[in-house]
Amino acid sequence: MTAPTLVKARRRRETAAGYTFLSPWLLGFFLLTAGPMVASLYLSFTDYDLFSDPEWIGVENYTKLFADERFRHSVTVTLGYVLLATPLKLAAALGVAVLLNGRRKGQGFYRSAFYAPSLIGASVSIAIVWKALFGTEGAVDEIGQFFGWNSGGWVGNPSLSMPMLVLLSVWQFGAPMVIFLAGLKQVPAELHEAALVDGASRARRFWSITLPMISPVLFFNLILETIHAFQIFNSAYVISGGNGSPAGSTLFYTLYLYMRGFADLKMGYASAMAWLLAIAVAVLTLIMFRSSKSWVHYGGDQS
Amino acid sequence: MSTAVLTEPATAPAEHRPSKPKGRLGSIGFHLGSLAVLVVVLYPGVWTIASAFKERSQIVGSANPFTASPTLDNFRTALSGIAGISFWQFFGNSLVLAVLSVLTVVVSSAISAYALARIRFPGRDLWFALMIGTMLVPAHVMLIPQFIVFQKAQLVNTLVPLLIGKLLATDAFFVFLMVQFIRSMPRELDEAAQVDGAGHTRIFWSIILPLLRPAIATSSIFAFIWSWNDFLGPLLYLKKPDMYTLPLALRLYLDQTTTSDYGAQIAMAVLALVPVMLIFFVFQRYLIEGVATQGLKG
Numbered sequence: 001m002t003a004p005t006l007v008k009a010r011r012r013r014e015t016a017a018g019y020t021f022l023s024p025w026l027l028g029f030f031l032l033t034a035g036p037m038v039a040s041l042y043l044s045f046t047d048y049d050l051f052s053d054p055e056w057i058g059v060e061n062y063t064k065l066f067a068d069e070r071f072r073h074s075v076t077v078t079l080g081y082v083l084l085a086t087p088l089k090l091a092a093a094l095g096v097a098v099l100l101n102g103r104r105k106g107q108g109f110y111r112s113a114f115y116a117p118s119l120i121g122a123s124v125s126i127a128i129v130w131k132a133l134f135g136t137e138g139a140v141d142e143i144g145q146f147f148g149w150n151s152g153g154w155v156g157n158p159s160l161s162m163p164m165l166v167l168l169s170v171w172q173f174g175a176p177m178v179i180f181l182a183g184l185k186q187v188p189a190e191l192h193e194a195a196l197v198d199g200a201s202r203a204r205r206f207w208s209i210t211l212p213m214i215s216p217v218l219f220f221n222l223i224l225e226t227i228h229a230f231q232i233f234n235s236a237y238v239i240s241g242g243n244g245s246p247a248g249s250t251l252f253y254t255l256y257l258y259m260r261g262f263a264d265l266k267m268g269y270a271s272a273m274a275w276l277l278a279i280a281v282a283v284l285t286l287i288m289f290r291s292s293k294s295w296v297h298y299g300g301d302q303s
Numbered sequence: 304m305s306t307a308v309l310t311e312p313a314t315a316p317a318e319h320r321p322s323k324p325k326g327r328l329g330s331i332g333f334h335l336g337s338l339a340v341l342v343v344v345l346y347p348g349v350w351t352i353a354s355a356f357k358e359r360s361q362i363v364g365s366a367n368p369f370t371a372s373p374t375l376d377n378f379r380t381a382l383s384g385i386a387g388i389s390f391w392q393f394f395g396n397s398l399v400l401a402v403l404s405v406l407t408v409v410v411s412s413a414i415s416a417y418a419l420a421r422i423r424f425p426g427r428d429l430w431f432a433l434m435i436g437t438m439l440v441p442a443h444v445m446l447i448p449q450f451i452v453f454q455k456a457q458l459v460n461t462l463v464p465l466l467i468g469k470l471l472a473t474d475a476f477f478v479f480l481m482v483q484f485i486r487s488m489p490r491e492l493d494e495a496a497q498v499d500g501a502g503h504t505r506i507f508w509s510i511i512l513p514l515l516r517p518a519i520a521t522s523s524i525f526a527f528i529w530s531w532n533d534f535l536g537p538l539l540y541l542k543k544p545d546m547y548t549l550p551l552a553l554r555l556y557l558d559q560t561t562t563s564d565y566g567a568q569i570a571m572a573v574l575a576l577v578p579v580m581l582i583f584f585v586f587q588r589y590l591i592e593g594v595a596t597q598g599l600k601g
Contacts, residue, residue: 017503018424025415025434025478028471032445033437039448050451099336110337112587114344119590120579123532124550125572128557129351132565139350171344175594182595223439231441234534238554257443262539267447274443285439 044272061272074256082229085169092173097180115174127238158249183217359566377570393552404530411472416481484518521593
């Protein structure tokens with residue numbers, strides 16, 4: 001054989017090996033991700049109840065959605081949650097990460113302890129705990145009363161049930177905090193030392209050195225947590241008893257989608273909701289990526 | 304930045320400190336601040352565990368976690384189960400699902416990650432980009448068609464719908480984690496093996512896989528915990544109470560008992576968290592490094 005044919009044969013072998021090794025993910029991608037995405041796009045233009053054949057109805061699901069008051073309500077609830085929970089959680093994460101940064105004794109212990117809630121926060125167990133803590137006469141209510149504030153329990157109060165879930169999200173600040181800490185570790189000490197020589201204050205150093213240096217990490221956390229927040233389900237489902245109570249104050253988008261899809265078996269309607277969610281998340285991610293050019297700085301030591 | 308940077312022990316002697324040591328005053332401030340955060344973060348957990356040992360009537364209306372007369376009654380009630388099914392049955396169901404999840408996730412993700420990290424073939428970069436892209440897609444877009452197919456195939460009340468995605472590496476988090484890890488390994492190792500005539504199967508099996516152990520550990524822990532806590536999956540696909548996992552059993556319990564009876568509910572919630580907390584205490588370093596790596600590479 002000549003050299004070029006050998007190279008060609010080798011390349012063909014590599015390609016075959018590549019696709020063989022990648023086959024689990026490829027199969028999963030087509031059968032469980034891309035395929036279902038296309039299918040739910042189709043279903044969103046139909047009326048389908050799982051038992052009779054899907055009936056093509058054009059954009060009716062979408063027009064109905066925009067007229068559906070509970071749908072609009074669920075959008076408001078979810079956007080309110082995302083806009084409140086994400087910045088608060090990230091601020092807590094960054095604040096505590098800055099506090100922990102540096103090699104002090106005990107840093108590892110605090111880091112682990114603060115991370116623990118991220119592992120269990122979305123579990124049914126913690127939802128039950130939250131319900132008991134924030135319920136009528138619960139521990140939080142009692143602490144409130146000590147300070148002269150009679151909340152009457154957060155769970156049953158439509159104006160407090162959302163802040164309660166926001167607090168549950170902020171409580172899980174540990175995961176983004178760990179990511180911030182890893183980012184802070186990479187900030188060269190020389191920068192801070194130079195600024196210190198120039199007499200820059202602590203706040204000034206944070207704004208002009210730390211924040212720009214960790215902006216890629218901040219950006220990553222922002223995207224991840226935003227997408228996450230849109231999909232809150234477990235805690236809302238368990239605490240509200242599956243119906244977004246009290247007074248629809250915890251009727252999150254995913255909860256309403258679940259109710260329409262799996263309780264009412266309106267699969268077309270729920271598919272339209274799912275696609276609108278995906279589009280909203282995609283548009284938001286795109287906007288964040290666009291805006292990132294002006295505030296995210298990729299430093300020299302990134303590989 | 305590679306994973307290697309992060310696997311350096313946190314307690315290593317400080318060669319360059321991110322900021323100067325701030326003396327005793329700074330140290331006191333650090334510990335006071337950290338302790339204050341610690342109290343807030345741990346309070347719900349302490350209150351929960353302590354409440355599980357309280358008499359039923361004492362739980363609500365008491366912010367003080369401690370009681371003069373601890374009791375095991377709540378645990379007895381919780382362990383006796385619901386609807387004629389014992390707690391241990393639910394526990395076993397959760398355990399089987401979690402262990403199978405770990406096995407399927409690790410095998411499929413490691414194999415797929417090897418292709419993306421070490422084999423050069425046309426289309427690889429596109430597949431890699433698509434894999435990252437799937438992390439941004441809300442699961443709800445796939446949920447309904449998947450449910451319809453599994454329902455029509457009569458796979459409801461089997462573990463197939465809950466495991467097939469794991470067998471086919473659909474969770475990009477794990478593949479991504481392993482790709483990053485393999486990329487940080489020195490290439491000389493597999494090049495040397497290649498010169499000796501080893502094919503990809505041999506290289507994967509005898510060089511990459513043994514070195515991949517830390518990433519496998521991290522993935523296993525996350526796969527276990529996420530499966531253990533998963534609620535929506537079992538809610539959709541497990542309809543028979545004797546197949547329920549612990550999260551479903553907890554919800555059933557919540558529905559069947561009156562709201563004032565927090566005792567057994569909380570005891571059961573605590574029992575359900577025990578495996579997760581045990582894993583956390585033993586493997587916290589793997590978990591935290593896994594999270595950190597993920598973020599730095601994003």
